[in-house]
Amino acid sequence: MADQTYDYDVLVIGAGPGGYVAAIRAAQLGLKTACAESRETLGGTCLNVGCIPSKAMLHASEYFDAAANGTMASMGIDVTPKLNLPKMHEQRLDAVGGLTKGIEFLFKKNKVDWKKGRASFVDAHTLKVGDETVTARNVIIATGSSVTPLPGVEVDNDQQVVVDSTGALELAKVPRTMVVIGGGVIGLELGSVWRRLGAEVTVVEFLDQLLPGMDMEIRKEAAKIFKKQGMELKLSTKVTGCTVKGKKATLTVEPAAGGEAETMQADCVLVSIGRRPNTDGLGLENIGLELNQRGQIETDHDFRTKVEGVWAVGDVIPGPMLAHKAEDEGIACAENIAGHTGIVNHDVIPGVVYTWPEIAGVGLTEDEAKTKTSGAVKVGKFPMMANSRAKTNHEPDGFVKIISEADSDRVLGVWCIAVPAGTMIAEAALAMEFGATSEDIAYTCHAHPTHSEAMKEAAMAVQGKPIHM
Ligand code: FAD
Numbered sequence: 050m051a052d053q054t055y056d057y058d059v060l061v062i063g064a065g066p067g068g069y070v071a072a073i074r075a076a077q078l079g080l081k082t083a084c085a086e087s088r089e090t091l092g093g094t095c096l097n098v099g100c101i102p103s104k105a106m107l108h109a110s111e112y113f114d115a116a117a118n119g120t121m122a123s124m125g126i127d128v129t130p131k132l133n134l135p136k137m138h139e140q141r142l143d144a145v146g147g148l149t150k151g152i153e154f155l156f157k158k159n160k161v162d163w164k165k166g167r168a169s170f171v172d173a174h175t176l177k178v179g180d181e182t183v184t185a186r187n188v189i190i191a192t193g194s195s196v197t198p199l200p201g202v203e204v205d206n207d208q209q210v211v212v213d214s215t216g217a218l219e220l221a222k223v224p225r226t227m228v229v230i231g232g233g234v235i236g237l238e239l240g241s242v243w244r245r246l247g248a249e250v251t252v253v254e255f256l257d258q259l260l261p262g263m264d265m266e267i268r269k270e271a272a273k274i275f276k277k278q279g280m281e282l283k284l285s286t287k288v289t290g291c292t293v294k295g296k297k298a299t300l301t302v303e304p305a306a307g308g309e310a311e312t313m314q315a316d317c318v319l320v321s322i323g324r325r326p327n328t329d330g331l332g333l334e335n336i337g338l339e340l341n342q343r344g345q346i347e348t349d350h351d352f353r354t355k356v357e358g359v360w361a362v363g364d365v366i367p368g369p370m371l372a373h374k375a376e377d378e379g380i381a382c383a384e385n386i387a388g389h390t391g392i393v394n395h396d397v398i399p400g401v402v403y404t405w406p407e408i409a410g411v412g413l414t415e416d417e418a419k420t421k422t423s424g425a426v427k428v429g430k431f432p433m434m435a436n437s438r439a440k441t442n443h444e445p446d447g448f449v450k451i452i453s454e455a456d457s458d459r460v461l462g463v464w465c466i467a468v469p470a471g472t473m474i475a476e477a478a479l480a481m482e483f484g485a486t487s488e489d490i491a492y493t494c495h496a497h498p499t500h501s502e503a504m505k506e507a508a509m510a511v512q513g514k515p516i517h518m
Pocket residue numbers: 062063064065066067068069085086087088092093094095096098099100101103166167168169191192193194214215235327330331362363364365370371372373374375403
């Protein structure tokens with residue numbers, strides 16, 4: 050479908066999971082494609098400073114923790130771990146380097162041109178990328194998101210005292226004390242990394258529970274587990290200011306509902322109160338594209354914006370800010386541009402917090418399901434303590450919870466705290482995508498001994514008949 054009028058059939062802005070995947074799919078479908086990226090490497094937030102480096106630190110620190118906290122000793126392995134933090138950082142950078150280079154290879158293989166530089170609209174089909182002018186019949190905005198700043202708390206990643214997630218991935222030494230502002234996904238993942246490596250971690254959360262958006266029982270259980278692991282939780286508390294003197298930060302905090310202020314000192318403060326869409330400098334005013342109240346670009350179900358020929362995917366549009374959601378939207382958007390039917394089912398996007406144990410969910414929370422069905426839901430739960438594999442592996446914490454519609458038994462939501470919850474939740478997503486009932490899951494043969502048997506037992510519990518409980 051080479052188009053003589055424009056340089057490209059498709060120009061994607063941003064090479065994160067939304068953008069790079071859209072570019073590769075567009076090229077696979079025969080469209081002449083370029084991707085503008087201003088970073089030195091491809092892969093966006095996810096590969097450079099997000100999913101991948103955080104998982105590299107989580108994985109390595111899990112081993113350290115297992116050696117240090119007695120888990121290994123309880124299995125007959127007596128070791129005294131010695132932290133080599135530079136080496137841990139080196140393996141993180143190796144993972145990032147390998148994967149970002151991998152995207153470069155995939156671009157070459159699929160003949161996607163990488164336009165290095167910041168892109169900005171001149172008109173809907175003409176963009177400046179650095180000094181170059183590039184035209185395209187279709188433009189996909191996949192510019193992602195960046196850290197939401199907290200007024201009164203200035204981040205300086207170079208100083209390593211008040212940091213955001215990028216700074217918290219790179220600390221050169223383990224802080225003695227760390228305050229995490231925001232008990233969401235980033236705070237709990239990166240807070241876990243440094244707690245495991247020896248920091249005393251306090252999480253300050255504005256709401257009365259951690260992990261907004263997740264099922265309430267899961268949120269409460271998660272708080273219990275993190276406390277047991279030694280994290281201090283200050284819920285219903287807000288940070289109102291921060292001063293830094295030398296290598297120490299002093300925070301002022303007060304009850305979220307108002308009340309007496311107190312101060313807290315820390316060697317390191319992590320600001321993780323959310324992320325906001327990247328739209329500055331894109332020249333959206335030149336194409337008459339307005340943002341919604343949350344600063345996001347709105348699209349229809351096909352990922353078309355209000356401007357003809359301009360599409361958008363990923364963190365810059367509404368929905369959970371997740372790499373796999375961005376990827377699926379990138380694929381669907383490219384398919385729609387090529388004249389195919391690209392669909393993303395936004396009701397079935399799993400979410401995973403990669404702590405120990407992992408915390409995962411897909412679909413509706415119990416409260417949401419009750420609202421949707423006027424209370425007509427059935428709930429089945431199964432504790433990991435009663436799962437033979439989890440018990441054998443010394444991993445007793447957590448449970449699986451399945452919520453189904455009372456009449457039809459159709460599964461509406463699945464929530465899970467278990468060491469491999471992130472892997473287990475894929476089964477639930479697949480079941481929901483196929484419109485499964487809890488009975489379908491209960492009568493599916495699950496291998497023994499696996500953590501996934503807890504999913505089957507939770508489904509049996511929806512009918513009130515689990516075997517191992
Ligand atoms: P991004 O990945 O943000 O990519 C956008 C790209 O666009 C960037 O590279 C940026 O440089 C470029 N760009 C922006 N403006 C322009 C412009 N004008 N011109 C040229 N280029 C531009 N999600 C998960 O699903 N699982 C996880 O485990 C996970 N862990 C995370 C851990 C951390 C610490 C963080 C910060 C995020 C994590 N996320 C995770 C979220 C995930 O990284 C994002 O949801 C995902 O990267 C969004 O993809 P995207 O393509 O929309 O945008």
